Amino acid sequence: AQSVAQPEDQVNVAEGNPLTVKCTYSVSGNPYLFWYVQYPNRGLQFLLKYITGDNLVKGSYGFEAEFNKSQTSFHLKKPSALVSDSALYFCAVRDTGAGSYQLTFGKGTKLSVIP
Amino acid sequence: GAVVSQHPSWVICKSGTSVKIECRSLDFQATTMFWYRQFPKQSLMLMATSNEGSKATYEQGVEKDKFLINHASLTLSTLTVTSAHPEDSSFYICSASGLATRRYNEQFFGPGTRLTVL
Numbered sequence: 001a002q003s004v005a006q007p008e009d010q011v012n013v014a015e016g017n018p019l020t021v022k023c024t025y026s027v028s029g030n031p032y033l034f035w036y037v038q039y040p041n042r043g044l045q046f047l048l049k050y051i052t053g054d055n056l057v058k059g060s061y062g063f064e065a066e067f068n069k070s071q072t073s074f075h076l077k078k079p080s081a082l083v084s085d086s087a088l089y090f091c092a093v094r095d096t097g098a099g100s101y102q103l104t105f106g107k108g109t110k111l112s113v114i115p
Numbered sequence: 116g117a118v119v120s121q122h123p124s125w126v127i128c129k130s131g132t133s134v135k136i137e138c139r140s141l142d143f144q145a146t147t148m149f150w151y152r153q154f155p156k157q158s159l160m161l162m163a164t165s166n167e168g169s170k171a172t173y174e175q176g177v178e179k180d181k182f183l184i185n186h187a188s189l190t191l192s193t194l195t196v197t198s199a200h201p202e203d204s205s206f207y208i209c210s211a212s213g214l215a216t217r218r219y220n221e222q223f224f225g226p227g228t229r230l231t232v233l
Contacts, residue, residue: 005196034221036224040225041206041229042226042227043121043224043225043226044159044208044209044224045211045224045225046221046224055204090158090159100145101164101212101222102149102161102164103147103161103210104150104161105158105159105223106158107157107158108156108157109157110156
């Protein structure tokens with residue numbers, strides 16, 4: 001069975017500083033990995049994905065993530081945080097060995113960027 | 116492209132009534148649609164997966180007679196919460212995937228529907 005862990009419930013970072021939101025996963029086959037952001041009372045907005053190819057993936061709003069197969073991690077990063085980045089971030093995985101489109105989500109990490 | 120809409124965006128109803136939520140893929144054919152439920156400050160919980168023209172597959176613990184899902188066309192799925200009770204109050208989010216979209220590995224999410232049962 002596939003699973004995702006986001007070990008931090010909340011991450012606080014000062015505006016202008018780099019940010020990292022952690023994600024580790026477990027799958028039986030090869031993973032497809034995704035990051036989504038959610039603002040209050042809104043649906044999920046896609047940030048970036050890893051399917052294959054380069055381990056460093058660049059996405060929307062200056063975010064990037066690095067796929068690390070040996071550590072089964074897919075941490076989300078941004079060089080310089082903005083107050084507007086404050087939101088709830090979800091990591092998700094799809095197990096290509098499972099034969100479906102089903103995604104498993106982490107519990108989410110609340111990012112607060114302090115002015 | 117790959118836009119998913121939900122209607123209504125919010126609904127308030129009395130206990131015992133039924134509520135229907137629509138999920139539409141606006142610019143692609145959604146062969147598979149997913150329905151999620153999200154409690155405050157919690158992650159998304161997959162309720163069911165529906166493939167166009169067939170019965171939905173419900174996750175363990177989800178009452179199929181209470182949460183009726185219909186996926187009658189390639190652009191529309193509906194979730195009906197029957198005989199709603201206050202504990203059904205939640206944020207319901209749908210997503211869609213389609214083999215015809217170039218980004219077929221992805222699910223595209225709707226904006227969500229806030230259901231409040233009084």
